[in-house]
Amino acid sequence: MKTRRRQRHRRSGSAxxxxxxxxxxxxxxxxxxxxxxxxxxxxxxxxxxxxxxxYFTGLPADPGRPVLAVxxxxxxxxxxxxGLDAADLxxxxxxxxxxxxxxxxxxxxxxxxxxxxxxxxxSDLELLRQFGRPALAYSGAQSRLGPLIDAxxxxxxxxxxxxxxYIRGSDRPAPHNLYxxxxxxxxxxxxxxDASDIGLRxxxxxxxxxxxxxxxxxxxxxxxxxxxxxxxxxxxxAMDGTAARTTDGKRLGAATVVVQYTDVRxxxxxxxxxxxxxxxxxxxxxxxxxxxxxxxxxARWERRTAGGDTVFTTAxxxxxxxxxxxxxxxxxxx
Numbered sequence: 153m154k155t156r157r158r159q160r161h162r163r164s165g166s167a168x169x170x171x172x173x174x175x176x177x178x179x180x181x182x183x184x185x186x187x188x189x190x191x192x193x194x195x196x197x198x199x200x201x202x203x204x205x206x207y208f209t210g211l212p213a214d215p216g217r218p219v220l221a222v223x224x225x226x227x228x229x230x231x232x233x234x235g236l237d238a239a240d241l242x243x244x245x246x247x248x249x250x251x252x253x254x255x256x257x258x259x260x261x262x263x264x265x266x267x268x269x270x271x272x273x274x275s276d277l278e279l280l281r282q283f284g285r286p287a288l289a290y291s292g293a294q295s296r297l298g299p300l301i302d303a304x305x306x307x308x309x310x311x312x313x314x315x316x317x318y319i320r321g322s323d324r325p326a327p328h329n330l331y332x333x334x335x336x337x338x339x340x341x342x343x344x345x346d347a348s349d350i351g352l353r354x355x356x357x358x359x360x361x362x363x364x365x366x367x368x369x370x371x372x373x374x375x376x377x378x379x380x381x382x383x384x385x386x387x388x389x390a391m392d393g394t395a396a397r398t399t400d401g402k403r404l405g406a407a408t409v410v411v412q413y414t415d416v417r418x419x420x421x422x423x424x425x426x427x428x429x430x431x432x433x434x435x436x437x438x439x440x441x442x443x444x445x446x447x448x449x450x451a452r453w454e455r456r457t458a459g460g461d462t463v464f465t466t467a468x469x470x471x472x473x474x475x476x477x478x479x480x481x482x483x484x485x486x
Contacts, residue, residue: 206260207347208240209407210354210476213260218344219286220262220334221306224254225270226374228392230328234399235263237478242406244482245275246416248427250372255279257286258334259347267331269318272297274419275432277304281458284345289317289332297421307341314340323399351461355473358466361447369411369482376482378409380446386477387443407477409443410464412453413486432483439486440464444475 206213224233226244236242239256247253255276256266272290274297280286281304288306301308311318311330317337321329338344366379367387378387386405389396396404419431437454442464451472455462464472 205354206240207349208257208259208352209478210352210474211260215348216346217259218338218341219283219347220258220338220344221276221280221283221286221288222256222258222266222332222334223270223272223276223288223290224256224266225268225328226252226254226391227328229324230268230270231391231394232397232399233267233404234331235266235334237398237402237404238263238266239478242478242480243279244369244376244480245273245279245432246371246374246430246484247273248423248425248429250374252371252374252376257283262334262338264333264335265319265331266334268321268324268328269330269332270327272301273429274300274421275430275434277301277306278458279432279434280304280306282350282455282460282462284348285343287338287341287344289314289334289337291327291330294421294423307344309337309341316340349461351455351463352479353464353471353473354476357445357447357473357475358449358468358470360467361445361449363446364443364448365446367409367411367441367443367448369484371484378406378443378480380443381405382446385445385475387480389480405478406480407444407475408479410451410453410474410479410481411441411443412481412483413439413441414483416483416485434462434483435460442472442474 204214207215236256238261239258240260241257243255244252269289269291272293277300285305285307287309289309292310293301314337317333317340319331321331366377369376375392377390381388386407387409389404415433416430418428421429423429435455435458440451440453442449442451450467452465453462466472
């Protein structure tokens with residue numbers, strides 16, 4: 153069974169003590185993350201130790217942490233965002249009326265708050281299948297979508313199922329003031345999958361690529377610009393012509409930006425105003441533009457099944473290496 157199917161579990165105190173004692177006797181036990189006790193002398197040379205890195209960013213992290221996805225509002229009154237800079241992966245999707253919404257995936261780090269949180273869409277369920285059974289935090293969903301969410305392999309965490317994880321802010325009017333406390337959300341969840349390999353690779357860039365200072369992605373009623381900062385070694389994000397920042401003043405930016413071209417078709421759902429909800433296909437194959445290190449690379453993507461990995465390859469057919477750090481995936485029409 154694939155690693156992604158692993159789920160969180162808690163051992164009893166006696167079981168942990170027994171395991172610790174047995175492991176120490178064999179000289180094989182090491183302290184877990186967050187344990188400040190010194191590790192015992194390793195029995196192998198340090199060079200043989202396997203690095204602990206995130207499957208989603210390539211940075212040092214505990215890869216065994218649970219996966220939490222949060223649906224985030226992205227109209228002008230919802231900005232600036234809170235906690236978005238701590239996400240491992242940031243997906244941008246088209247929603248009704250040509251606007252966009254964000255699905256942020258957390259595992260390596262959990263900020264104190266994330267938001268503002270908004271409602272889920274049908275496309276989210278297919279996109280999240282590659283993570284196994286992640287937790288999904290959202291403000292709600294239309295009644296017809298409810299049965300699909302219940303049947304999907306996600307741990308649904310709307311306010312009704314995790315009331316202690318949500319708070320209303322006083323900085324802006326509803327519905328743009330609902331915030332999530334990620335730690336409390338995961339405390340309310342059971343059976344959430346740990347982070348696992350979803351197909352991303354990190355390492356040196358391909359040899360080709362075009363020097364690129366800025367790349368713009370347009371939706372019918374939204375616009376994203378990614379500008380390379382050599383000083384910060386990342387792509388700074390602007391939304392609708394304004395520099396994107398967090399509520400504590402940090403500039404949003406990504407080590408790697410993927411513009412993933414795919415099919416965006418009408419779904420069977422509509423919003424309260426009667427506008428059709430778009431459905432963004434994330435299973436299939438197509439082309440992509442990858443931005444890293446101040447260069448743009450032509451690439452291809454393929455995801456054969458909903459439960460399968462999304463594999464990015466170069467024009468020559470080799471696995472594409474992303475730069476280590478936060479990754480933005482902008483899903484847009486071909």
